[in-house]
Amino acid sequence: MEAAHIVFQLGFLQITSTVITTWGILLLLGVGSWLATRSLSVASPGLVQTALEGAVQSIEAAIEGVLPGRSALLLPFVGTLWIFVAVANLTGLVPELHAPTGDLSTTAALAFLVFLSVHWFGICSSSLKTYLHHYLTPSPVLLPFHLLGELSRTLALAVRLFGNIMSLEMAALLVLLVAGLLVPVPILMLHIIEALVQAYIFGTLALIYIAGGMQSQEASHASDTRSSNAPDKKGSST
Amino acid sequence: MGLDWTTFLLEIVNFLALLWILKRFLYQPVLATLAERRAGIARTLGEASDKEARATTLQSQFESRLADWEQEKAAARSAFDAEMAAERVRQLDLLSHDLAAERDRGAAVEAHARETLRRELAAQADKEARQFASALLTRLACPELEARLVDVFIEELAGLPDARLATLKAAHNGHGPAVVTSAYPLSDAQRERIASTIGARLELPGRVEFGLDASLLAGLRVSLGAWQLDCSLAGELGVFAEAPSFAN
Structure with missing residues (x-):
């Protein structure tokens, strides 16, 4: 297993092979998406279009299964995570x-983006105060x-993710070194x-984390609403 | 295996760039296509619903019209049945009338046939009766019957009304002698009685001639010119034969 090496340096930025490969993936996915979606047909979809629609609908259905009604909001981020x-x-x-x-x-970097997206979508679904409040529930001690x-x-x-992929490549390399050319197939x-x-x-966990952030503040807001309504009920009963 | 912050930051940028690229070139077109297709499907479903509603309306109209047709058919059938019943009654009346007329005609024909048969039978009976009487009187003809018929002649002539006698006298008016023809020869006494009676009643001045004619069977016949006084079996049988039949 060879660590990512620096390919070239752009000012103070050291461009590694990982970044170059990622750019290649960006180019591949970008060009492929543009080619595949430039002539979409509603009446008679082709094989590629059918596959794309099936993939997008599958992602949409997975998001709907976890967060009903939020697929339009989460589809770009979660779908990009899965695809990338x-x-x-x-x-x-x-x-x-x-x-x-x-x-x-x-x-x-991906985990950090997931971390940020959890808070971003949580705050966007309600408000910053409500979102931060859920860290204090059910007790501030649990903060x-x-x-x-x-x-x-x-x-x-x-x-x-890093451990699994790194170990897979390493295992294949070790088998190749020990057993021969075709054995790692x-x-x-x-x-x-x-x-x-x-x-x-990775994508499902990210979706679940985001859903947890959105639902936890909703649950916190609901519990606050119930607790604020309780005295009123008590007062009205008396 | 360590964390390279430059790579870390560039990968974040790369992912955000990929997110924009896929959103711009993959998700939006595909989702737009899917939304357009779903809209088309919804539109098609809406049209199908509209067509179903129209079909349901048409079905209800058709059923209503069918019910109306059924009612009209029932009414037409009732009218037709009534018309047929009236026509049947009319035809039965006509048939009864025709049958009655035919029956009357048959009865008339039968009555006519019966009357014809009756007349034929009566004519046959007359014929047979005449034949029988003729045969019987022919066999009964004899001189005694002759004498009796002479007596009858004399009695009839003596009892003849004056009006008839006047007619006979006017008809004779002196045309020759009276000729008495008998089937059997007459005795002198019979001739004398006949001649005297004729002379007395008809006031004939001339003599009376006598003759024989076996075809008279019995009795006699007096010829007075164009007139004849017949008192013979043949004459009676001739009158009897010429008399109107009982069948008439």
Whole structure:
């Protein structure tokens, strides 16, 4: 397993092979999307269009299953996570290329974006005060545990994906070194499955975290509403 | 394996750029296409619903019209049945009338046939009666019957009314002698009685001639010019034969 090396330096920025591969993925997905969607047909969709519509509808259905009515809001971010992680994981199968997700910097960046998106969507669904208030429920004593949980799950998100992809490439490399040329082929087949599974897990966990942030503040708001209405009810009963 | 902050920051930028690219070139077009298709499907479903509603309306109208047709058919059938019943009654009346007329005609024909048969039977009976009487009188003809008929002649002539006698006298008016023809020869006494009676009643001045004619069977016939006084079986049988039949 070879670490990401610096390809060139752009001012103070050191461009690594991971970034170059990611740019390649961006170019591939961007051009592919533009080519695939430039002539969409409502009446008679082709094979590629049908596959694209099936993929988008599957993502939409998954989001609707977790957060009904929020698919339009979350589809770009969660869908991009699924697509990018899946393509990035599969990039490791291409000779002379390494999966960007085998670099902790990439997975940490993705986890950091998930961390930010959880709070962003949570705040957008209500307000900053309401969102921050849910860290104090059910008791302010649990605030440190809430914060620790936020950090630990973000760290786990980054390390899980990095560890799985890095270990897959390393296992294939070790088998290649020990057994010969064609022996790693089954390992590579396993790489495909593992790449797709890890992409699904990463995107699903991100979706669940975002849904938790949006629903937790809603639950907090609901409990506050109930507690504020209780004296009124009591007063009216007396 | 360490964390490179430059890569970390660039990957964040890269992901955000990819997010924009996919949103611009993948999600928006595909979602727009899906929304357009869903709108088309909804529009098609709406049109289908409208068509279903129209079909339901048409079905209800058709059923209503069908019910109206059924009522009209029932009314037409009732009218037709009534008309048929009236026509049947009329035809039965006509048939009864025709049957009565035919029956009357048949009765008339039968009555006519019966009358014809009756007349034929009566004519046959007359014929047979005449034949029987003729045969019987022919067999009964004899001189005694002759004498009796002479007596009858004399009695009839003596009892003849004056008006008839005047008619006979006017008809004879002196045309020759009276000729008495008998079936059997007459005795002198009978001739004398006949001649005297004729002379006395008809006031004939001349003599009376006598003759024989077996075809008279019995009795006699007196010829007075164009007139004849017949008192013979043949004459009576001739009168009897020429008399109107009982069948008439």
